[in-house]
Amino acid sequence: MIEKGKISSFQMALIMYPTIEATALLTVPGITGTYAERDMWISPILGSINGFFTVFILYQLHKLYPKETIIQYSEHIVGRVLGKILGFIYLFFLLHIGSIILREYSTFVSVSFLQTTPPSVIIGGMVLVCAFAVRGGIEVLGRTANLFVPILFLLPIIAAILLLKDFDPKHMLPIMEHGMMPSVMGAAAPQAWFGETFLITMILPFLSDRDKGMKWSLILVVTIMVNFVITNLLAVFLFGGTASGYTFPLFTAIRYITISTFFEHLESVTIAIWITGIFIKISMFYYALVIGTSQWLKLSDYRPIVFPFGFLLTVLGCQWVAPNFEELNHFLVTIYPFYGSLLMTLIPALFLLIAVIRKKKRKKNFVKNM
Amino acid sequence: MFRRKRIKKVDNQNSPQQQIAKQQVLSSVLNDNLQVLRSMYQDCFDVVFRTFLMGGETKAVLVYIEGLSNIRELDDHVLAPLMEETGGKVRSPQSILREKMHISKLKEVKTLTDCIENISIGNPVLLLDQEVSGLALGIAQWEKRSIEEPTAESLVRGPREGFVETLGVNTSMLRRKIKSPDLKMKSMKIGRYTSTNIVIAYIEGLADQTLIKEVEKRLQRIDIDSVLESGYIEELIEDNPRSPFPQLINTERPDTVASNLLEGRVAILVDGTPFVLIAPIGFFSLLQSPEDYYQRSLVSSTIRLMRMLFMWISLVLPALYVGVTTYHQEMVPTSLLISLAAARESVPFPAFVEALLMEITFEALREAGVRLPKQIGAAVSIVGALVIGQAAVSAGLVSAPMVIVVAITGIASFMMPHYTQGLALRLLRFPLILLAATLGLLGIMFGVMTIIVHLCTLRSFGLPYLTPIAPLQGRELKDTFFRAPWWMMNSRPHLTGKYNAHRQVLGEKPNPEKEP
Numbered sequence: 096m097i098e099k100g101k102i103s104s105f106q107m108a109l110i111m112y113p114t115i116e117a118t119a120l121l122t123v124p125g126i127t128g129t130y131a132e133r134d135m136w137i138s139p140i141l142g143s144i145n146g147f148f149t150v151f152i153l154y155q156l157h158k159l160y161p162k163e164t165i166i167q168y169s170e171h172i173v174g175r176v177l178g179k180i181l182g183f184i185y186l187f188f189l190l191h192i193g194s195i196i197l198r199e200y201s202t203f204v205s206v207s208f209l210q211t212t213p214p215s216v217i218i219g220g221m222v223l224v225c226a227f228a229v230r231g232g233i234e235v236l237g238r239t240a241n242l243f244v245p246i247l248f249l250l251p252i253i254a255a256i257l258l259l260k261d262f263d264p265k266h267m268l269p270i271m272e273h274g275m276m277p278s279v280m281g282a283a284a285p286q287a288w289f290g291e292t293f294l295i296t297m298i299l300p301f302l303s304d305r306d307k308g309m310k311w312s313l314i315l316v317v318t319i320m321v322n323f324v325i326t327n328l329l330a331v332f333l334f335g336g337t338a339s340g341y342t343f344p345l346f347t348a349i350r351y352i353t354i355s356t357f358f359e360h361l362e363s364v365t366i367a368i369w370i371t372g373i374f375i376k377i378s379m380f381y382y383a384l385v386i387g388t389s390q391w392l393k394l395s396d397y398r399p400i401v402f403p404f405g406f407l408l409t410v411l412g413c414q415w416v417a418p419n420f421e422e423l424n425h426f427l428v429t430i431y432p433f434y435g436s437l438l439m440t441l442i443p444a445l446f447l448l449i450a451v452i453r454k455k456k457r458k459k460n461f462v463k464n465m
Numbered sequence: 466m467f468r469r470k471r472i473k474k475v476d477n478q479n480s481p482q483q484q485i486a487k488q489q490v491l492s493s494v495l496n497d498n499l500q501v502l503r504s505m506y507q508d509c510f511d512v513v514f515r516t517f518l519m520g521g522e523t524k525a526v527l528v529y530i531e532g533l534s535n536i537r538e539l540d541d542h543v544l545a546p547l548m549e550e551t552g553g554k555v556r557s558p559q560s561i562l563r564e565k566m567h568i569s570k571l572k573e574v575k576t577l578t579d580c581i582e583n584i585s586i587g588n589p590v591l592l593l594d595q596e597v598s599g600l601a602l603g604i605a606q607w608e609k610r611s612i613e614e615p616t617a618e619s620l621v622r623g624p625r626e627g628f629v630e631t632l633g634v635n636t637s638m639l640r641r642k643i644k645s646p647d648l649k650m651k652s653m654k655i656g657r658y659t660s661t662n663i664v665i666a667y668i669e670g671l672a673d674q675t676l677i678k679e680v681e682k683r684l685q686r687i688d689i690d691s692v693l694e695s696g697y698i699e700e701l702i703e704d705n706p707r708s709p710f711p712q713l714i715n716t717e718r719p720d721t722v723a724s725n726l727l728e729g730r731v732a733i734l735v736d737g738t739p740f741v742l743i744a745p746i747g748f749f750s751l752l753q754s755p756e757d758y759y760q761r762s763l764v765s766s767t768i769r770l771m772r773m774l775f776m777w778i779s780l781v782l783p784a785l786y787v788g789v790t791t792y793h794q795e796m797v798p799t800s801l802l803i804s805l806a807a808a809r810e811s812v813p814f815p816a817f818v819e820a821l822l823m824e825i826t827f828e829a830l831r832e833a834g835v836r837l838p839k840q841i842g843a844a845v846s847i848v849g850a851l852v853i854g855q856a857a858v859s860a861g862l863v864s865a866p867m868v869i870v871v872a873i874t875g876i877a878s879f880m881m882p883h884y885t886q887g888l889a890l891r892l893l894r895f896p897l898i899l900l901a902a903t904l905g906l907l908g909i910m911f912g913v914m915t916i917i918v919h920l921c922t923l924r925s926f927g928l929p930y931l932t933p934i935a936p937l938q939g940r941e942l943k944d945t946f947f948r949a950p951w952w953m954m955n956s957r958p959h960l961t962g963k964y965n966a967h968r969q970v971l972g973e974k975p976n977p978e979k980e981p
Contacts, residue, residue: 103936209904212904223911224918231921234921234929235922237936238931238936241934241936242931242935356798359798360796363795363796363906
């Protein structure tokens with residue numbers, strides 16, 4: 096196996112938490128708010144169904160092929176040629192999403208505090224740090240997540256506590272004024288983010304306690320859902336139905352924190368904490384990309400391709416992914432929910448279906464031959 | 466290719482003495498032996514050859530190095546009885562030796578290598594005519610420093626003894642603390658010229674056997690001409706030789722070594738230095754002082770938390786100051802910002818240059834203070850107060866807030882209980898200041914994340930460096946951020962002490978009322 100390290104399923108959950116949450120904290124409340132307005136806190140609950148579904152599918156696939164990732168078992172399920180093609184599509188998808196995340200991050204950082212710094216520096220620096228982590232392997236990723244995630248996890252909760260006095264719970268009334276439909280529409284974006292639990296396929300083969308993988312993946316989805324609900328409620332309590340007017344509602348909300356005129360302007364600190372989350376998110380996609388590629392090409396070691404891929408990610412993230420942030424946001428609102436779900440949920444579901452049918456057939460043949 | 470060739474060449478180079486002496490058996494003719502020894506110790510002023518007649522008839526020679534043996538004992542218990550006339554009775558040299566020598570530690574030497582080894586550690590060698598073996602007399606004694614309080618790690622409460630340069634004294638100090646025969650000490654020699662004695666100490670049944678083997682293997686791999694301090698060994702057996710962080714603890718305190726041995730770790734004692742190495746260690750054991758375990762647990766826990774806070778301060782405070790004043794002024798409360806701006810108004814340099822200037826000056830001052838003879842120490846502090854202080858501010862070179870920042874950072878780095886870790890943090894502060902000056906908070910985050918990723922990749926003899934935080938060992942947090950009271954310290958650290966997990970009986974919380 097290429098990766099020699101082992102991590103526990105708890106560490107897997109810790110890696111996956113910022114992998115989903117980091118960018119979701121930024122943009123999802125805004126996107127959800129466009130459709131669901133003051134019902135936007137219901138959307139993550141609906142969206143999480145996709146999370147449970149994806150985890151279930153990938154875990155079942157993992158049980159069928161315990162030592163392989165999706166890049167490897169796609170060949171076993173749909174045949175060599177088709178499997179390789181799908182594997183390539185997945186790698187391209189990871190590269191694409193990875194650079195989209197980098198773009199989101201660099202836009203956010205330059206809007207927030209480094210207005211004149213070229214994005215290549217902001218992205219390049221981050222990719223370099225991520226490359227160190229990726230070279231260290233899954234164990235290092237697990238350990239860094241172990242250190243960073245507890246702080247990140249508390250971020251929305253601390254923000255909620257500090258904003259308590261500005262809350263107006265009446266903003267959330269009336270609930271479901273226009274029926275269920277707006278919140279279902281609003282769930283389109285969160286469900287795509289929940290679909291990113293897909294990446295557990297890259298970690299599951301390297302677990303030291305396989306039997307707990309399912310348990311921790313489910314706990315992960317529930318935790319993220321709760322955190323989404325808190326974040327969205329926070330936006331609703333503060334801004335009501337107008338939350339969608341802000342590109343980054345949570346961070347706008349944190350800007351409002353003022354305690355005894357000394358404790359204010361916490362957004363820089365918040366961003367600093369958030370950067371640790373985005374660091375893990377990028378590293379995870381980067382790691383999946385690198386590991387996937389070396390499995391696709393059947394390399395003996397993944398380390399030599401870490402820096403080349405880092406360069407590729409930087410270039411894609413700086414320029415090619417989207418000409419500007421509006422276009423990127425448009426992509427995230429309209430295309431990504433379908434693009435993401437297709438690759439992260441539907442195709443794996445199809446894989447599972449084929450694999451199960453094949454297995455049954457084989458059993459039947461086996462019985463017949465007896 | 467060229468490099469490999471060169472290495473091979475070096476391998477073949479042995480010191481000339483060793484080549485001659487290797488396994489050469491002593492001859493029965495005394496003069497032959499003497500000739501070889503004399504030629505080897507040619508131009509060695511300190512080697513004494515004392516020829517005498519044993520019992521008035523057998524020719525004998527004592528070879529020893531001046532200052533390494535107890536001369537009085539040699540005179541009274543060896544030379545005097547042996548030179549006594551037998552009074553006509555013919556007796557074999559063996560029987561004379563057996564009856565007349567009042568020395569407890571005797572060893573027979575048969576080869577020249579043995580002979581030289583004994584002579585060089587201070588055991589005089591007695592060679593007789595017509596004998597194929599000599600006798601090494603265990604009366605080595607030399608001037609050594611008496612046991613003193615360790616200067617680098619002083620405590621308010623705790624034992625006041627520290628290791629000395631003599632290996633035998635150090636091992637005896639350990640043995641006095643741990644009396645169980647399970648405390649094992651394996652010895653080996655490293656160094657072509659110095660052939661320094663090195664002892665691996667561990668407690669059988671507590672320390673992992675594979676760990677002991679690994680330590681032995683790494684030590685045996687070493688082929689170096691000299692070992693003058695344990696620092697040589699440390700750099701030759703580390704897991705990550707290029708890291709700024711120490712992967713072995715060095716300590717002068719026998720109690721620290723004993724407590725680490727009791728947690729299943731291995732100690733490496735090197736002759737000639739009071740610093741003992743301990744492996745494997747984690748980052749958080751570097752933040753602990755032995756005194757934590759002697760003071761009340763509540764106090765120690767608070768101090769530990771403070772130490773962690775100040776570790777961060779010593780690493781990032783100057784960078785944070787530079788970053789905030791250059792890029793994120795909005796983070797500073799308005800009133801403070803105004804006074805900061807007023808203080809910085811007359812300073813000609815940007816914050817980055819100011820910080821660099823002050824930090825480098827401070828490091829220079831500290832280095833000067835360490836190396837200086839004690840008599841002129843006072844001069845340094847006077848000059849230092851001028852450079853980092855009011856004079857510098859009133860001269861308009863630096864701003865007063867910067868002086869405060871540098872001073873707090875300095876105090877914070879003095880708080881680190883292990884000097885080597887403080888050094889690593891001092892070193893990493895400078896790249897962080899540079900990053901803060903170029904990218905602000907983002908730069909600091911890049912730097913800090915890189916450091917943390919690096920710490921996550923580190924291992925000390927296979928043990929992840931950041932245990933028990935990453936990977937998380939929930940039960941061991943009681944001895945990481947806090948120091949649980951002794952009646953709660955029921956288990957040893959999992960990764961080093963799993964072979965004998967229980968430290969004590971459960972339920973030892975004192976509760977006098979319930980006792981019958």
